[in-house]
Amino acid sequence: MPDGTSAKQGPSSAGARQGPGGAAPPQGSATATGAPGASGTQGAGSGRPGHPAVVLAPPGAPVPPRAASDQATRDRRAVALWLIAVAAMVWIMVALGGATRLGGSGLSIMEWAPLSGAIPPVSDAEWQRLFDLYRTIPQYALVNQGFGIEGFKSIFWLEWTHRLWGRLIGLVFAGGLVWFWARGRVPAGLKPRLVLLLILGGLQGAVGWFMVASGFEADSTAVSPWRLVIHLALALLLYSVLVWTAMTLRHPEREATPGARPLRALAHPVAGLVVLTMLAGGFVAGIKAGLDYNTFPLMDGHLVPEGYFFLEPAWRNLFENVASVQFNHRLLATVTLLLVLVTAGLGLARLPAGRARRWCALLGLAALAQYGLGVSTLIHGVPFALGTLHQSVAVAVLTAALGTMHALRRPRGAAATVPAVAAASPAAPGAPPARAAAVGR
Numbered sequence: 001m002p003d004g005t006s007a008k009q010g011p012s013s014a015g016a017r018q019g020p021g022g023a024a025p026p027q028g029s030a031t032a033t034g035a036p037g038a039s040g041t042q043g044a045g046s047g048r049p050g051h052p053a054v055v056l057a058p059p060g061a062p063v064p065p066r067a068a069s070d071q072a073t074r075d076r077r078a079v080a081l082w083l084i085a086v087a088a089m090v091w092i093m094v095a096l097g098g099a100t101r102l103g104g105s106g107l108s109i110m111e112w113a114p115l116s117g118a119i120p121p122v123s124d125a126e127w128q129r130l131f132d133l134y135r136t137i138p139q140y141a142l143v144n145q146g147f148g149i150e151g152f153k154s155i156f157w158l159e160w161t162h163r164l165w166g167r168l169i170g171l172v173f174a175g176g177l178v179w180f181w182a183r184g185r186v187p188a189g190l191k192p193r194l195v196l197l198l199i200l201g202g203l204q205g206a207v208g209w210f211m212v213a214s215g216f217e218a219d220s221t222a223v224s225p226w227r228l229v230i231h232l233a234l235a236l237l238l239y240s241v242l243v244w245t246a247m248t249l250r251h252p253e254r255e256a257t258p259g260a261r262p263l264r265a266l267a268h269p270v271a272g273l274v275v276l277t278m279l280a281g282g283f284v285a286g287i288k289a290g291l292d293y294n295t296f297p298l299m300d301g302h303l304v305p306e307g308y309f310f311l312e313p314a315w316r317n318l319f320e321n322v323a324s325v326q327f328n329h330r331l332l333a334t335v336t337l338l339l340v341l342v343t344a345g346l347g348l349a350r351l352p353a354g355r356a357r358r359w360c361a362l363l364g365l366a367a368l369a370q371y372g373l374g375v376s377t378l379i380h381g382v383p384f385a386l387g388t389l390h391q392s393v394a395v396a397v398l399t400a401a402l403g404t405m406h407a408l409r410r411p412r413g414a415a416a417t418v419p420a421v422a423a424a425s426p427a428a429p430g431a432p433p434a435r436a437a438a439v440g441r
């Protein structure tokens, strides 16, 4: 994630408080550095050229405001880093989920064992037991009949890795939470959100099992599309909250950027459309609609496929009709891409250099790549690698949409007013955006 400049330049940031030299503490404040030769409350040189003397606080003295705010900044950054690491793990999980589905592995483990399931089969007897279980489900009889224990092993490992990765995410998140909490380093007001994320993460594991279980039903060879989409939606929600929270911790100031207003109005619908297109993609994957109509832009020679509304009642076409489900995904993707390109174009033309402009550019690039990947995936009949890549790059588009929305957040209070000069004059390329004083989530 690009590192914006606000934390270093914002009026409420540590950098701004440090003064022009970037190192001198404000008068009257004290920073205990433990500099060699220092004792008691006597000033002492830091030993590094250009670093002024610091005053050591006596033991037990209240923490001076400057030191406290530096510590708060360090805590915010450390927590943000941890959340970014967890979000990256969730992203990998989404990619692994796509690979598991496309590799036909999703139904290979028929047990829900959150703890003991982390240990893979270690004996022939255990392999045989799991294979015997798999042979009882319709997918074995209808798709993989007679593929033997070696065939079973070849589909087992991806699903096992997917589940193991989920457990690791849980460990990294819960472990980090306990660590930061115990040391009193969770930024004020953030605890409820982190606890909610922990609960949602646990729920995602349960929803995953709920989805897999639907694939064991009579005559079923794949999971329920609805449950697949719910599983995907919850993953996207978790990912979005992680990323948004990390961004807010990294960039608490709201920037009053000249030229941002029309882009702000676009950023929300763009993010909404990206999510909608992704969920529509989930239905394409869920009913394997990508295996038909493998041409672009026409579908069987028509722009709008014949049989778009052939199911009754009509709403069923949205979720169960291959032609309409695929067409809707194409249509949503096209509208999304067009709106993204308008946003990116406007952003590049009107925004000054900075976070918001960079995110707009990234959003345009990610959406273009994703659209191209979608078309390639389709015309090649959804091969494993392209399908997995298409699912993974979708998360990049979502990230860029969130980043754009975040960088363009409405400034609060006094900062909401863009300085008259800045607002009146066109943004000079390379000029930094005006900074808002308000700090919030």
Ligand code: HEM
Binding pocket: 098, 102, 228, 232, 274, 277, 278, 279, 280, 281, 282, 283, 284, 285, 286, 288, 289, 290, 296, 329, 330, 333, 334, 336, 337, 367, 370, 371, 372, 373, 374, 375, 377, 378, 382, 387, 388, 390, 391, 394, 397
């Ligand atoms: C902004 C553009 C797009 C986004 C964000 C997007 C997103 C997604 C997502 C998230 C999935 C997979 C969901 C899952 O596996 O659970 C998906 C599946 C799919 N998408 Fe897209 N998509 C886009 C554009 C396109 C385009 C332009 C096409 C083709 C014309 C396309 C064709 C497909 C196909 C065939 C699948 C099913 C792949 C499979 O079975 O694994 N997508 N899309």
